Amino acid sequence: MIPHIENLPTLGLGASLSLSAQPDPVKLVEAAGGPHFVEYAGLVDVDQVIDEVQRIRDAGVPVLFHPSYINFCGSYANSEAWLKATAEHIKTVDSAWFAQDCAYCFWEEGPGYSSQLGYFIPPIFNKASLDNAIRRVKEVQAIIPTTVAIEPPPVSFVAGTMPLFSYFGQIAEAADCAILLDMGHLVSYEMASGKRVREAMNALPCERVVEIHIAGGRLKKGEHGPIYIDAHESSILEQTWTMLEDMLPELPNVKAVCYECEGVDEKNVLSTLKRLRKLLRELSWSKALVAKLEDLA
Amino acid sequence: MSFKEQERALFDLLFDSELRNEFCRHAANALDSYELTKEEKADFSTIRPDALLLDAKMRRNILLSHICRAFPVSFAIISSLSEGNSLLKKLVDTQIMRTPSLERATAFGSRLRDELSQTSFESTNEQTLVIAIVEAELAMAWTAATLKREVLKSGHPPGSSVAVSSDCMGKPVKLAAYVGAAILPLSYVELKRIFCKVADSELWNHISQSPVTKSLRRSTLQKEDPRLLVMRARIEHMSLCEPTVDHQTVELSEGFAQLFQHVNGSISVEQILTHLQEAGATEQILKGVSAGFQQLFDAGMLEAL
Numbered sequence A: 001m002i003p004h005i006e007n008l009p010t011l012g013l014g015a016s017l018s019l020s021a022q023p024d025p026v027k028l029v030e031a032a033g034g035p036h037f038v039e040y041a042g043l044v045d046v047d048q049v050i051d052e053v054q055r056i057r058d059a060g061v062p063v064l065f066h067p068s069y070i071n072f073c074g075s076y077a078n079s080e081a082w083l084k085a086t087a088e089h090i091k092t093v094d095s096a097w098f099a100q101d102c103a104y105c106f107w108e109e110g111p112g113y114s115s116q117l118g119y120f121i122p123p124i125f126n127k128a129s130l131d132n133a134i135r136r137v138k139e140v141q142a143i144i145p146t147t148v149a150i151e152p153p154p155v156s157f158v159a160g161t162m163p164l165f166s167y168f169g170q171i172a173e174a175a176d177c178a179i180l181l182d183m184g185h186l187v188s189y190e191m192a193s194g195k196r197v198r199e200a201m202n203a204l205p206c207e208r209v210v211e212i213h214i215a216g217g218r219l220k221k222g223e224h225g226p227i228y229i230d231a232h233e234s235s236i237l238e239q240t241w242t243m244l245e246d247m248l249p250e251l252p253n254v255k256a257v258c259y260e261c262e263g264v265d266e267k268n269v270l271s272t273l274k275r276l277r278k279l280l281r282e283l284s285w286s287k288a289l290v291a292k293l294e295d296l297a
Numbered sequence B: 001m002s003f004k005e006q007e008r009a010l011f012d013l014l015f016d017s018e019l020r021n022e023f024c025r026h027a028a029n030a031l032d033s034y035e036l037t038k039e040e041k042a043d044f045s046t047i048r049p050d051a052l053l054l055d056a057k058m059r060r061n062i063l064l065s066h067i068c069r070a071f072p073v074s075f076a077i078i079s080s081l082s083e084g085n086s087l088l089k090k091l092v093d094t095q096i097m098r099t100p101s102l103e104r105a106t107a108f109g110s111r112l113r114d115e116l117s118q119t120s121f122e123s124t125n126e127q128t129l130v131i132a133i134v135e136a137e138l139a140m141a142w143t144a145a146t147l148k149r150e151v152l153k154s155g156h157p158p159g160s161s162v163a164v165s166s167d168c169m170g171k172p173v174k175l176a177a178y179v180g181a182a183i184l185p186l187s188y189v190e191l192k193r194i195f196c197k198v199a200d201s202e203l204w205n206h207i208s209q210s211p212v213t214k215s216l217r218r219s220t221l222q223k224e225d226p227r228l229l230v231m232r233a234r235i236e237h238m239s240l241c242e243p244t245v246d247h248q249t250v251e252l253s254e255g256f257a258q259l260f261q262h263v264n265g266s267i268s269v270e271q272i273l274t275h276l277q278e279a280g281a282t283e284q285i286l287k288g289v290s291a292g293f294q295q296l297f298d299a300g301m302l303e304a305l
Helices: A025-030 A050-058 A080-093 A127-141 A164-175 A183-193 A197-203 A238-250 A266-283 A287-296 B003-015 B017-025 B038-046 B049-067 B072-079 B084-090 B101-117 B124-154 B188-195 B200-209 B214-223 B256-260 B269-278 B283-298
Strands: A012-016 A038-040 A063-065 A098-101 A148-151 A178-182 A209-215 A217-222 A225-230 A256-260 B172-175 B179-184 B227-237 B244-253 B264-268 B302-304
Touching: A012 A266, A012 A287, A025 A038, A025 A050, A025 A266, A038 A050, A050 A063, A050 A080, A063 A080, A127 A148, A127 A164, A127 B003, A148 A164, A148 A209, A164 A178, A164 A183, A164 A197, A178 A183, A183 A197, A183 A209, A183 A217, A183 A225, A183 A238, A197 A238, A209 A238, A217 B049, A225 B049, A238 A266, A256 A266, A266 A287, B003 B017, B003 B038, B003 B049, B017 B049, B049 B084, B049 B101, B049 B200, B072 B084, B072 B101, B072 B124, B072 B188, B072 B200, B084 B101, B101 B124, B124 B179, B124 B214, B124 B227, B124 B244, B179 B256, B188 B214, B188 B244, B227 B256, B244 B283, B256 B283, B264 B269, B269 B283, B283 B302
Parallel strands: A012 A038, A012 A256, A038 A063, A098 A148, A148 A178, A178 A209, A209 A256
Antiparallel strands: A217 A225, B172 B264, B172 B302, B179 B227, B227 B244
């Protein structure tokens, strides 16, 4: 029992969307079978997004802020100004928790969005990196006014030999934070490392997993096997659905499942949410989540 | 034994193509120059070379699509040169990636200009015109970076421009802060219309698949209708983390460029007009010059002292 995680609100089945692009978040929220919450990857300054966010909240659903500029790993510390702006952002939009990929978003040259490196650079999976990651998470927790959750990032290659769930499990325990698991990212790790994530299942503190992501992806042919590419506008791969089916019965405390569907048309979003709803009812071990789905049905 | 050294190696594998290629050929020895223990080096043995190559390629494409937004016309024209896109890709290296993001566009543009000065063109004139375009966009990147740096340092936006006074023409005049100027072979608006057929955010993807044709480059640059582009960087969104900047621009006839050297805070526009009159300028020219200066005052690009 971890009270600050246990007590987080159950949000149900949501969608991650671009605030100013199609599909329109409000239109989706108002559709029958639409998302129960909206997650967005916004800019650090809340005044840049507040009008769009308020439209969604006025439609009657909560939002989760899920950016890509925090270093949750590595030796390069986060800027206090950026963390303070993040705290203000979270407070203003009332994000129930704060989750982001645990990867490098910036290097020693200074803070910024992960796009300045192209996209996330994955952490090195070893003990020294683990110690740095714990330091980074605590640094964020010191300023952020809500529960922090770390997410294994998408990887096309893996450096280091520590199993994924050992690495993230130890950070979560040491920093007392929550975990977000993206099913596609887990598939990407398996393809990049040749290891099955479930081989280290006992290293994952399952009760700390509060959120699940599922999104489209593409496979590129590599000399040594397929390489997973995170591609939210694409269809969800069968391997990703299978990963979800395998993981759902292991996770008792999931509060939110989010379909990341930026760039997907509304009809496909709604049909995927329908498939997800059915799967969650059948397989999720999170009683609160299943009850929420029934309530909101 | 150092984790920082491992981080340095990881960064270099992503952005140093020579190291990456060597790693893909001989993973065991490629990292010998890094101060890594046997165990630390072994952490890199788990990297799939094919995946590393793909990752680096995709990463470079995303980075170029970002940098392209600061140099849309330059990128489009360079795509029409043989090996033009390769030149742009080559510049995304550790030197550029080690440059703070605030200064990265400026650093990229400077190196691009230097590379172009050593690239063979169909004629020297064409080379001069292409470099002029790069320099104009570089001036915009530079004024934007300077303004952002100032804002982040001071924590507040620069003071708003002083209202234009009715007697501004009679006072010594200087360029306002964050203002740059460059001569272009054609109007910038026209160059963008001709070369950039999609939004700036989509341009790199577009030109890397469908480069601008040589004939379009040739025919456009042959039109030569030179303009003085004057740009002023302005804060679009104030932030203590990520201020954003846009540019206000004014385009004037090329002849105006010569008058700009006198805009140094020592003489007034009226004095400049008097000198021109004494040199035999017609009434029509004087009216045009006066209107041009008034336009720059109105845009906040000039300050009367």
